Amino acid sequence: MQDDIAEVLVSAAEIKKRVKEMGAAISRDYAGKDLLVVGILKGAIIFLADLVREITIPLQLDFMAVSSYGAGTTTSGAVRILKDLEVPVEDKHLLIVEDIVDTGLTLKYLLENLKARKPLSVRACTILDKPERRLVDVHVDYSGFSIPDYFVVGYGLDYAQKYRHLPDICVLKPEVYARQK
Numbered sequence: 001m002q003d004d005i006a007e008v009l010v011s012a013a014e015i016k017k018r019v020k021e022m023g024a025a026i027s028r029d030y031a032g033k034d035l036l037v038v039g040i041l042k043g044a045i046i047f048l049a050d051l052v053r054e055i056t057i058p059l060q061l062d063f064m065a066v067s068s069y070g071a072g073t074t075t076s077g078a079v080r081i082l083k084d085l086e087v088p089v090e091d092k093h094l095l096i097v098e099d100i101v102d103t104g105l106t107l108k109y110l111l112e113n114l115k116a117r118k119p120l121s122v123r124a125c126t127i128l129d130k131p132e133r134r135l136v137d138v139h140v141d142y143s144g145f146s147i148p149d150y151f152v153v154g155y156g157l158d159y160a161q162k163y164r165h166l167p168d169i170c171v172l173k174p175e176v177y178a179r180q181k
C-alpha cells in the first residue's frame with residue numbers, strides 16, 4: 001500500500017489541526033440553531049466523523065449517497081441520488097459535508113435539491129477543494145484545504161474503492177492508475 005503512494009499532499013497532523021478550526025467555526029456560526037449535518041457517502045465519512053467530534057453544539061446527523069464517479073477518475077457530470085435523507089428538514093439548518101469539491105457539479109446538485117425542500121438554510125463544508133477544476137459556480141462555506149489538480153486518495157477518498165483508510169491525503173504513483181486500465 002505504502003509503495004503505491006507518490007506523495008503525501010496533506011498530512012494527518014495538518015488535517016487534524018484544520019478540522020479542529022472548522023469545527024470551532026461551525027460551532028460558533030450555528031450556536032442556538034437546529035443543525036442537521038448531511039454527510040455525503042462514502043467519501044466524507046472519515047472527515048465527518050472527525051468534524052462532528054469538534055463541533056460543540058447539539059446536532060443531528062443524516063446521510064445521502066449520490067453517484068458521480070465510477071471506478072475511474074473522470075466524471076460524467078450526471079448526479080443521481082442513491083440514498084436519501086431519513087429525517088425531515090423543514091425546521092433545520094442543513095450543513096452538507098463533502099470530501100472534495102472538484103467540478104462542483106455534485107455540490108451544485110445537492111444545494112439545489114436540498115434548498116427545494118425548504119429547510120431554514122443550506123450551507124456546504126468540504127475538507128478539500130480543487131478550484132482549478134470548477135465547471136459551475138458554487139459557493140463553499142467551509143473549506144479545509146485548496147489543492148492543485150491532482151487526483152487524491154486517503155482520509156475517505158478512494159481510487160477504485162481502495163485507499164479510503166489512509167490517514168494522510170495522498171497522490172498515487174502513475175503506474176497504480178495504469179494498472180487499472
Ligand code: XMP
Pocket residue numbers: 043068069075098099100101102103104105106107150151152153157158159
Ligand atoms: P464534483 O466534480 O462533482 O466531484 O465536484 C465531487 C466528487 O468527485 C469525487 N472526486 C474525487 N475522488 N479523489 C477522489 O477520490 C479525487 O481527487 C476526486 N476529485 C473528485 C468525489 O467523490 C467527490 O465527492
